[in-house]
Amino acid sequence: MQERLIERAKELLSDGTVVRVLGWKQGDLGYNPEPAYFNSPEELKDFVYDGFCGANLSKYMIAAGKMEGNTLVFLKPCDTYSFNQLIKEHRVNREKTYIIGVGCKGTLDIDKIKNAGIKGIESISQDGDTLKIQTIYGEKEFPFNDALLERCTVCKGKTHQVYDELIGAEEGEEAGPAGNRFEMVEKLEAMTPEERFAFWQNELSKCIRCNACRNVCPACSCLKCVFDSNKFDSAQKANVDTFEEQMFHVIRAFHVAGRCTDCGECSRVCPQGIPLHLLNRKFIKDINEFYGPYQAGEDTDSRAPLTDYTFEDVEPGIVTERGGKH
Amino acid sequence: MYQIKKDRLPELFAAMAGTQDLFLPIRKADQTNYGLWTEEVQVDLDTLKTVKSGKDCFFPQSETLYSCKKEDGKLSIDPAKLTDEPFVVFGMRACDVQGLKVLDNVFLNDPVDSFYAARREHGTVVAIACHEPEETCFCKVFGIDAANPAADVAAWFVGEELYWKALTEKGEALTESVKALFTEADESAVEEEKKQIQAIIEKLPFSHLDLSRFTPERTMELFDSPLWEEMFKPCLACGTCTFVCPTCQCYDIKDFDTGSGVQRYRCWDSCMYSDFTMMAHGNMRTSQMQRFRQRFMHKLVYYPANNDGMFSCVGCGRCVSKCPASLNIVKVIKKLGGEA
Numbered sequence: 001m002q003e004r005l006i007e008r009a010k011e012l013l014s015d016g017t018v019v020r021v022l023g024w025k026q027g028d029l030g031y032n033p034e035p036a037y038f039n040s041p042e043e044l045k046d047f048v049y050d051g052f053c054g055a056n057l058s059k060y061m062i063a064a065g066k067m068e069g070n071t072l073v074f075l076k077p078c079d080t081y082s083f084n085q086l087i088k089e090h091r092v093n094r095e096k097t098y099i100i101g102v103g104c105k106g107t108l109d110i111d112k113i114k115n116a117g118i119k120g121i122e123s124i125s126q127d128g129d130t131l132k133i134q135t136i137y138g139e140k141e142f143p144f145n146d147a148l149l150e151r152c153t154v155c156k157g158k159t160h161q162v163y164d165e166l167i168g169a170e171e172g173e174e175a176g177p178a179g180n181r182f183e184m185v186e187k188l189e190a191m192t193p194e195e196r197f198a199f200w201q202n203e204l205s206k207c208i209r210c211n212a213c214r215n216v217c218p219a220c221s222c223l224k225c226v227f228d229s230n231k232f233d234s235a236q237k238a239n240v241d242t243f244e245e246q247m248f249h250v251i252r253a254f255h256v257a258g259r260c261t262d263c264g265e266c267s268r269v270c271p272q273g274i275p276l277h278l279l280n281r282k283f284i285k286d287i288n289e290f291y292g293p294y295q296a297g298e299d300t301d302s303r304a305p306l307t308d309y310t311f312e313d314v315e316p317g318i319v320t321e322r323g324g325k326h
Numbered sequence: 327m328y329q330i331k332k333d334r335l336p337e338l339f340a341a342m343a344g345t346q347d348l349f350l351p352i353r354k355a356d357q358t359n360y361g362l363w364t365e366e367v368q369v370d371l372d373t374l375k376t377v378k379s380g381k382d383c384f385f386p387q388s389e390t391l392y393s394c395k396k397e398d399g400k401l402s403i404d405p406a407k408l409t410d411e412p413f414v415v416f417g418m419r420a421c422d423v424q425g426l427k428v429l430d431n432v433f434l435n436d437p438v439d440s441f442y443a444a445r446r447e448h449g450t451v452v453a454i455a456c457h458e459p460e461e462t463c464f465c466k467v468f469g470i471d472a473a474n475p476a477a478d479v480a481a482w483f484v485g486e487e488l489y490w491k492a493l494t495e496k497g498e499a500l501t502e503s504v505k506a507l508f509t510e511a512d513e514s515a516v517e518e519e520k521k522q523i524q525a526i527i528e529k530l531p532f533s534h535l536d537l538s539r540f541t542p543e544r545t546m547e548l549f550d551s552p553l554w555e556e557m558f559k560p561c562l563a564c565g566t567c568t569f570v571c572p573t574c575q576c577y578d579i580k581d582f583d584t585g586s587g588v589q590r591y592r593c594w595d596s597c598m599y600s601d602f603t604m605m606a607h608g609n610m611r612t613s614q615m616q617r618f619r620q621r622f623m624h625k626l627v628y629y630p631a632n633n634d635g636m637f638s639c640v641g642c643g644r645c646v647s648k649c650p651a652s653l654n655i656v657k658v659i660k661k662l663g664g665e666a
Contacts, residue, residue: 060560
């Protein structure tokens with residue numbers, strides 16, 4: 001498929017449809033391609049599309065949309081939810097974007113492979129359901145499905161929500177492993193408040209406030225984040241006390257509630273492996289229960305549950321009504 | 327040289343912790359970071375690289391400098407107490423030890439940073455040779471020998487044994503205090519281990535990066551390179567690389583309103599952040615390209631120019647494995663150094 005993507009990108013650059021391509025560039029290890037712009041057909045020799053192209057390119061389109069000329073961007077099915085949501089929020093320029101929806105077999109988490117004790121990785125190739133990993137310490141194997149990013153184990157589906165053309169995405173293709181994405185949220189809900197607090201304390205105390213989760217998040221597109229402003233006490237670069245430690249992520253989750261498409265980038269990039277997506281999923285689950293099923297990024301013009309009002313809306317007392325289960 | 331069976335390490339830790347604080351890699355919520363040893367913690371010496379380096383033990387991410395309190399209309403100022411008790415950091419790697427030397431040049435030279443100096447004075451570092459170096463490692467490029475960590479005590483894991491060798495006076499003193507647990511060892515097993523480590527290091531993909539172009543004379547040429555404009559583009563402007571780095575030393579000083587007073591504290595800052603160079607007159611770095619360039623120019627050009635050629639990268643590779651956009655100093659060295 002990579003070759004087909006490169007060929008098509010070359011055509012679109014050559015015929016002037018676009019002046020640049022936003023995709024992924026071959027890294028210098030077997031698993032570290034980086035998001036990259038390609039400005040000429042020659043540069044596309046470094047283009048790569050494989051399981052390690054997990055990076056969601058939608059947010060880069062905010063910047064690309066402000067550049068001169070049109071941009072071709074490659075979006076995986078779940079990335080298109082983010083792009084759609086950014087259209088809804090008037091953050092990207094659809095007219096200046098040419099979207100090729102690319103098929104996706106699931107994206108991989110190198111940390112899962114490394115955590116299994118596989119080190120000294122030289123190259124990784126796929127052989128059916130197995131990853132063949134060449135290392136300095138000999139050849140290893142790892143099941144493809146065990147290496148999937150968490151988000152891909154609960155895949156939203158293989159359908160692109162917005163595109164100009166599709167490559168490698170077959171109509172009606174089955175979604176990946178369809179786990180219950182609310183399983184862990186349900187477990188957390190079933191805990192006592194003390195247990196739940198201990199769970200989050202344990203996780204969030206690892207936070208180093210690098211802001212990677214915020215900066216990668218397509219829903220976090222404020223020009224100036226309140227946490228970056230030195231005019232407020234909220235501008236902290238360290239977890240000065242436990243309040244700060246707990247509040248940063250909770251405030252962020254509130255801010256993206258109803259707009260988060262559950263793309264999972266926050267958890268993918270966290271250097272400390274904090275399952276940040278669980279905060280967002282709790283909101284998504286509650287929104288689904290209170291207002292009916294809703295998927296942010298499925299469309300570009302509907303009114304979203306949290307920005308709309310109907311007489312049927314739940315009353316604030318709903319938390320108490322359902323027995324204090326929150 | 328001494329040796330102790332691996333399964334007796336808990337005794338060694340308890341012995342060291344009996345007289346002083348002991349910091350070592352601890353597994354918590356699926357990640358390994360340095361923390362204070364107690365009997366309850368899960369010590370993890372199998373993970374080659376902790377997420378954050380052991381830098382925190384000497385230069386914590388956040389520390390209070392002094393507190394101001396107002397009581398009965400009277401203002402009192404309480405300076406934070408400097409470390410005055412000995413402590414041990416166990417499990418650092420050769421690269422992280424070199425990272426401390428990079429910090430020493432900054433914090434121990436005039437004007438001396440008294441907080442850091444007090445910790446350096448009282449801390450004893452036990453470093454472990456890297457049994458199985460990883461593909462992200464490139465310490466060799468900076469003249470560091472992962473088989474011979476230059477700490478107060480160097481240690482090696484070979485089979486079921488930990489070998490232990492004091493290299494400094496502080497190391498001798500620590501050894502003396504726990505000597506009852508050790509038996510005398512001969513060096514042959516360790517010599518064999520060292521050879522194996524060095525042989526692996528030779529084969530690592532980044533072990534032979536070319537740094538010859540990063541010289542003070544080329545400062546302006548490198549600064550003005552058009553390649554920065556291309557390289558910075560995927561950068562998310564987060565602080566991951568900075569905060570996992572054993573040599574990044576920049577900090578910010580801020581006030582925390584406690585309600586009845588103020589805690590003045592300092593915390594790590596990142597040159598990747600938009601307010602990093604914010605001053606009264608404004609900010610002289612206005613674009614992410616400039617911020618990105620600063621980080622690498624500092625590591626590879628400015629710092630060595632001011633410190634007899636010592637680079638302020640130690641090749642630990644944490645940024646290589648942690649950057650959310652898969653950017654890293656290796657890619658920059660290759661690109662600017664003419665290799666890619």
